[in-house]
Amino acid sequence: MTTLFRIKIITVLFLILGSLSLRADPISGTYSNDCSGLLKLWDLTGTYNSTNDTETDLLVLNMDATGNITGTGHFDFTDTGGALHGDFTASGKVSSAGSVTRVKLTFVSTSGTGNIQGHDVTFQAKLNENLEIDDNSRMLVGNETGKIKVTVVDLGITKSKSIPSTPSSQPLPDEVDGAWGLFQDAGLAGTKYTGASLLQLSNGKIFGLAVGGSYSSKTDLSKVSLKSTDKSTPITLNVVEQNFGGTLSILSLKGKALGQNLQFTQ
Secondary structure, three states, X not given: OOHXXXXXXXXXXXXXXXXXXXXXXXXXXXXXXXXXXXXXXXXXXXXXXXXXXOEEEEEEEEEXXXXXXXXXXXXXXXEOOEEEEEEEEEEEEEEEEOOEEEEEEEEEEEEEXXXXXXXXXXXXXXXXXXXXEEOOOOEEEXXXXXXXXXXXXXXXXXXXXXXXXXXXXXXXOOOOOOOEEEEEEEEEEOOEEEEEEEEEEXXXXXXXXXXXXXXXXXXXXXXXXXXXXOOOOOOEEEEEEEEEOOEEEEEEEEEEEOOEEEEEEO
């Protein structure tokens, strides 16, 4: 056997052995994946504070698994012309389009009070905000419009005015970071997967998901479906995975959770 022929044989053997060692195994057991590096999943639940020279705002938001938002807040405004104070309620919705996560919020104050140029006033106000999450700056950014109705108590005068579109921004609380992960405990029954999974957010919220799907020995791929076990939390994810030596890699992910369309391909 010539040296050149031996080199060719050895090369082929190494390629064969290498391809065998790189074959993926079916999923069997418990695995965890930090999905934050693939794409963000946002839960806006948290406490928002903002303060400047004339105004202090406190807002507490709660978001459910469908992306619906509710909340309450309080603001105080003071300058040389007077002062205004009010409680308000918040409602809204989170959605997504492509890589953009959108947030619509409505704030309503029905019993604001204050004093303007020596006159006691009451007011009602409604603000509509159309925002997007800017992960780089850790901000909600967009614009707001609205209307306000003011009554000057001692003069018996009531006036309404529209609030024109103006830029709006709000820092995200530390706990709102878009981080999340998947925990899976699954195995094959024939060629079909069964088991349970958890979707966990960095703020501690956990959603239970049932595991389905199948494994193909031809492609070395596990196509796994994860679906919420609670109808009030409509979460569905379709994930393509590979298991190499007990390490589960996510090759692609597509689905919907917390009102957001999720899509990732390696």
